[in-house]
Amino acid sequence: MPPLPAPSPDQPYMHVSALEAGTIQLPMDFIVQGAAHAYKRCPSLAFYLRHSASARDLVFDLGLRKDLGSYPPAVQAHYLDAHTGRMHCAVPQDAAESCVRGGVDPAKVERVVISHLHFDHIGDHTPFSAATFLIGGDGEATLADGYPGNPAAFSLSASVPRERTLFLTRAAHLTARRTSPRRSARSRRRTTSSATAPRTSSTRRATARAT
Structure with missing residues (x-):
């Protein structure tokens, strides 16, 4: 991996802010192999990112929903129920409210990235x-088979x-790379360089033999 560029006064960067999005009581043996059966309350975080030069922004994950009763019955029974659940949650402030407290209007956020569809990442969109x-x-397939269409879905x-x-599929990613303006510009530069490059002695010899 090439080294990072040296810092410069006009170098763009990303502002990153952690957003409170509830807490979840996690059984350590559920997430750490060999750990003792003990519970620890952990933050369910989301993140707000803003580009320093363009001011374009995004939110990464949305944490927990404030309305825990809106989760599918399977999630409530397996994780959230006071008697049968393994993970007790509290959401005094969700991701959108954290944005507002930080001076960001959720209705003006440009993009939201959801890493995966577990209940403690989807929040309230x-x-x-x-x-x-x-x-x-x-x-896409997970959502198509989700609750309430599938009553047993998580x-x-x-x-x-x-x-x-x-x-985002791999095929779409490869297509985007092939058609990206930056990649096209690099290809044009390579083509132009090849067309205007001076001929080497081996090229001249090959041309002489051909004639």
């Missing part, structure tokens, strides 16, 4: 009413606004 949502390509079909969601 409704305040981010103008954002384009980005999620991995496999998420995922909500309405986890993201489908009309504003891009499902």
Whole structure:
């Protein structure tokens, strides 16, 4: 991996802010192999990112929903129920409210990236009413088989606004790389350089033999 460029006065960077999005009581033996059966309350974080030069922004993950009762019954029974659940959650402030407290209007956020569709990452998308949502390509099938269409599903079909969601597949990524303006510019430069490069002695010899 090449080294990072040296800092410069006009170098762009990303502002990154952690957003409170609830807490979740996690059984350590559930997430750490060989750990003792003990519970620890951990933050369910989301992140707000803003580019220093363009001011374009995004939110990464949305943490927990404030309305825990809106999760699918399977999630409530397996994780959240006071008697049968393994993970007790509290959401005094969700991701959208954290944005507002930090001076960011959720309705003006440009993009929301959802890393995956587990209940402690999807949050409530409704305040981010103008954002384009980005999620991995496999998420489309998961949502199609989600609750309430599938009563036993752990995922909500309405986890993201489908009309504003891009499902990122490997094929789409490769297509985007081939058609990106920066990549096209590099290809044009290489083509121009090849066309205008002086002929080497081996090239001249090959031309002489051909004639």
